[in-house]
Amino acid sequence: MLAALGWTTLRPLWPPIAAASTQNGSPSQSLGRRITDLIGSNGWPGSAHDVAMWKEMGISWARGPVGPGQAHSASDPMRVDKTGNNNESDLPPIIIQDNRNGIKTLLMLAYTPLWNASVPRDSKSAPVDVKAWERYVEAVVRKYRAPPYNLRFFQIWNEAAGKLSGGSPQASFWHGAARPGVGDDLDAPYERAMQDYVEKIHIPAARIIRRYGAYVVYGGWPDQGGLETLSQWLEYRSPRYNQRMLDCVDYLDTHYLPVKDLDYLYARYVKQGPARGLWQTEIGDRYMMDDHYLPRYFFDLAVWALDRNWDDANKYVSMVYHWDGYEPFRLTHRGPPARTYNVSGRSLIVLNQTVGGVLSRLPQKLQFGPDASGSALYSDKQIVMQVRALPGWRTVDATKLTPPSSGRAKVQFIDAQSGSVSSATDTELKWNDQALRIRFNVPGRVNGHGGEGPAEHLAYIVVDPE
Template sequence: MRERTNHAKRRTLRNLALLGWTSLGPLWSSLASPLAQAASSTQAGPRMTNMIGANGWAGSDSDTAMWKRMGITWARGAVGPGQPHGASDAVRVDKTGNASDVDLPPIILHNNRNGIHSLLFLGYTPVWNASVPGDSKSAPVDVHAWERYVDAVVTKYRAPPYNVRYFQIWNEAAGKLSGGSPQATFWHGATRPDIADPDHAPYERAMQDYVEKIHIPAARIIRSHDAYVVYGGWPDQGGLQTFSEWLEYRSPKYNQRMLDCVDYLDTHYLWVKDFDYLYDRYVKNGPARGLWQTEIGDRFMIDNHYLPSYFFQFAVWALDRNWDDPNKYVSMVYHWDGVEPFRLTHRGPPERTYNASGRSLIVLNQTVGGVLSRLPQKLQLGDDVTGSALYSDKSIVMQVSAPPGWRTVDIDGVAAPSSGRASVQFIDALSGTVSPASDAVLKWSDQTLSVRFKVPARVNGQGAKGAPRHLAYLVVRAS
């Protein structure tokens, strides 16, 4: 097998030389230091898998095996039921699921054994304690009941053998929304307006209620157990300026801002470029430790390019922004399980299978599975090509999108390998299919790495205007 492989390599190099696209000459000399630091796949450092999570739990060994193939290392789920019937109930925190009908402790232990981090979501108000009769998304009448529930959750799961350290307060708690619904779906404060009336103003004190009745009381309990507070996910239609206003709102009751009681900022369904505002304002120099999205995907994954593009661009973005903690930047897919074709997996029957979005994560995990580091040089993209790049261990990995035909990408300031040997592969980002060697060729000229690649006529997706486009990886390796 090894002899045939070496023969194939020699034949490929000879063909490239005949085409005038060669791979001779010294490698990435200006970048030798970061490459040396990432020389081993077992070395500590940021990885793509650090970023990837999912809503829900992997409920079996076979599900967990699928998660590992997709590179999923975070799980998010609710904990309850708390005190469902009245203040005299025992506080129960041993169940999860929308109906609080699944045992939670064995799930947490299963996650721990398999290297999956657990994010426990705290909410909502039991109807007996709701400000608005029958509304579990309204503020609690008795805040002490909410505090008893939070304390029971954190006390139990922060301790061995569970050792959970990340707790999320509520879900999409938002006040007056800009550009969307007049009132948040999952938080109604102490008075719920008639949201069926489009002219009805939202309840203006909704966020004051949240800060004082929900967030600060829960955050104080979480932090008293040496655990981290994750905001409940600001919804995409809420607007970041509005989010900022409430983060910086100072409660007269506690003389604290909500921002002072958040460790990880969290939004839902934003694109990577939208993170700059929150990073520059709250993460770059603190006080927040990181920036998460605990829900991404959903119907956006009807576009099969959405998920691999999102995570690759998120990694490139993070490498430019001091990714010094593996848990600093996390995004969780909503949802990993379902019957719709855009979910990560189809639950069956007869058995669970991967959908296109799930397969794209497998390809991402296999292609960009090493220790990640910045590629400081800027890509020079040919006509109608978009893309970005990073290092995965010693390989340069470029994610490119282009229509059919021959395309190019150049990188200035990258020297050729001293071994005189290198290779490039063109890998379909959805299927993992590697194109023939003749469809991707490289050369170096005056410290410029140039790659020509052939996008197939049968592409794997389309652009924003419906034009056919292909999403793929170009992987350049020194041999």
């Protein structure tokens, strides 16, 4: 009867999981890191209903621009109360609503008003008058660092890069200063892109942000730019300021990289400093056409972060681009008649519900049988494995893992998209010689599309001690 209910009686050799996870030296257990600490989105929740949807998906960060600054001339009044692509929305009530609902805000400082643009009619070019850029930054930080907003995180520009490794000669969002003989030719290499950006944009803005006791978030290095090229930018020392850009960055930021590629920046700039953390302020977009992309990304990021001194809730953050729209791969479809979840949004809900506790490392290595793979962590006292597998009976083993002291545990197989739980007869749990073995039956109708290889099923195996 116990087996039919998904329960197995075990020898009382396994200490409580919470104690075991504390003994393995993870600081995250006592500090209470959660999956929601990692999850953000571009854009804003516009209504109470939107906020409720964000909470259900576990989104705890929002990112958006602020403007318009001095839109038409240096004599214009300074306005920093609008947001959105066309400055169509009032920013102050959005931030107050976010604060009230536990959503943190990252304000993006950008771009150049056309009247001050080095390249005519180009808001992505360098300012002619850097003082005007500084006035705008100062106005934003002074206003939103103070009550009732109390913001601490400000991002400088967006995807500023020069000649990209393996990509375009120029970046889409940094065209720099006008160059003789080039005009509006964006295919012409811009050899001083790094120097001009550091001296005209980044360091002036960073000094203002830090003067107000706030944190500087780098402007999002594009994935096609190459991390070695990013290092050249970060470590360039400005003769004018006698500082590197790296000296004026608190949180490094990249866009659209897989989790494994973050190791380069972590080892070089975060593990021993000087950066406080590593963010991606844009992930997803068309990558979310793969229904498995988003739950895999955030679960992998959590496992990765737990192995890399996740000692601060703000240390590792990734923000989905975008949370709403009309494409079927966005988190939600904005309607009409009403906003609804897409597959990617539902998968975040399942992730948030399944891995909703305090997270800590699972030190044991998983050994999967043929046609299955995955990773695992602790969520409170539960072991949660995220598995990818082909249809049929599959296995996973965790050696050197003793049973819980109660001698009882429940195992569930949960669809990562729908949240549905398979029948108890589709899972078997055994312990032999301090090794956990789970057999699980992957349904013939998988929830993945395949692509280059055969379509796989994405699910969670949850082991709950009692």
